[in-house]
Amino acid sequence: MQTEIYESAQRFDLGQAALNFAAEVAGSSERKKKSLPAPAGLQSFLLYVRKHGYVPVHTVSGPITIQNIFGRVSIATDEQNYELEEGEVLGLAGGVPHDVSAARETVLLVTHAPRD
Numbered sequence: 001m002q003t004e005i006y007e008s009a010q011r012f013d014l015g016q017a018a019l020n021f022a023a024e025v026a027g028s029s030e031r032k033k034k035s036l037p038a039p040a041g042l043q044s045f046l047l048y049v050r051k052h053g054y055v056p057v058h059t060v061s062g063p064i065t066i067q068n069i070f071g072r073v074s075i076a077t078d079e080q081n082y083e084l085e086e087g088e089v090l091g092l093a094g095g096v097p098h099d100v101s102a103a104r105e106t107v108l109l110v111t112h113a114p115r116d
Contacts (some may be wrong), residue, residue: 010037018069018107021046025103031055036113047108049073062094062097062115071106075099
């Protein structure tokens with residue numbers, strides 16, 4: 001799936017895209033991301049994190065949502081640790097430092113509204 005900016009609408013099977021992406025990566029990398037089509041002003045991508053994989057502490061400029069498509073992750077901020085089960089979504093304000101730890105092979109849908 002290629003990154004695509006669209007003006008009206010774009011439809012695709014998110015569950016199948018996540019399964020295909022996990023099969024493509026198949027544990028060959030601790031983490032990997034794949035851009036998805038998104039309307040202007042948003043960035044959307046799948047994030048694969050292998051079992052026991054880790055994404056170090058980072059921040060983003062604008063608000064984000066992190067949806068667990070499958071797997072299990074912990075997302076830690078300075079204030080709290082969030083355990084995300086399949087189907088759950090976490091929203092974070094821009095500038096909030098956070099990291100990601102996967103208990104199982106996981107694919108997340110991350111949507112970000114970057115600020116300049």
